[in-house]
Amino acid sequence: MIARIRNCLLVCAASALTAGIAYGESEPTALVDQQHCMFCHTRDAPFLAPSFQQIADHYRNMPDAQPMLEHKLRLGGKAHWGDTPMPPAAERGGPLSAQDAHTLVQWVLSQ
Numbered sequence: 783m784i785a786r787i788r789n790c791l792l793v794c795a796a797s798a799l800t801a802g803i804a805y806g807e808s809e810p811t812a813l814v815d816q817q818h819c820m821f822c823h824t825r826d827a828p829f830l831a832p833s834f835q836q837i838a839d840h841y842r843n844m845p846d847a848q849p850m851l852e853h854k855l856r857l858g859g860k861a862h863w864g865d866t867p868m869p870p871a872a873e874r875g876g877p878l879s880a881q882d883a884h885t886l887v888q889w890v891l892s893q
């Protein structure tokens with residue numbers, strides 16, 4: 783029993799570590815799917831929207847960016863990158879809690 787728990791701890795720690803090295807924050811997949819983020823964004827190629835890497839590069843060193851982006855992710859806001867603003871959460875897949883918006887923005891900024 784103890785050995786099994788120890789095994790699990792090792793495996794979990796190892797996979798967390800790999801995800802951390804490969805992608806910064808690990809992807810909050812359920813939220814990303816529910817909110818259809820990848821419908822308009824990709825990690826590294828601008829498409830219908832700026833790539834998450836462009837966004838991360840742009841905001842990484844701006845201390846106020848995180849709360850602004852969380853607010854925008856939940857309620858929408860004016861466009862910063864072009865003429866098309868991002869639709870608010872309710873139009874993308876359902877309302878988004880402050881906690882979930884925080885998780886998503888942290889993940890985007892770690893790309």
Ligand code: HEC
Binds near residue numbers: 854
């Ligand atoms: C319907 C298409 C669409 C979907 C779905 C979408 N986005 Fe966007 N997103 C955009 C567009 C277009 C922009 C550029 C808006 C602008 O010019 O500020 C954008 C901009 C952003 C920005 C930068 C905002 C800024 O003010 O610079 C972030 C962060 C972002 N998206 C994250 C996400 C995340 C996370 C999801 C999923 C929860 C998501 N987006 C889903 C279209 C989309």
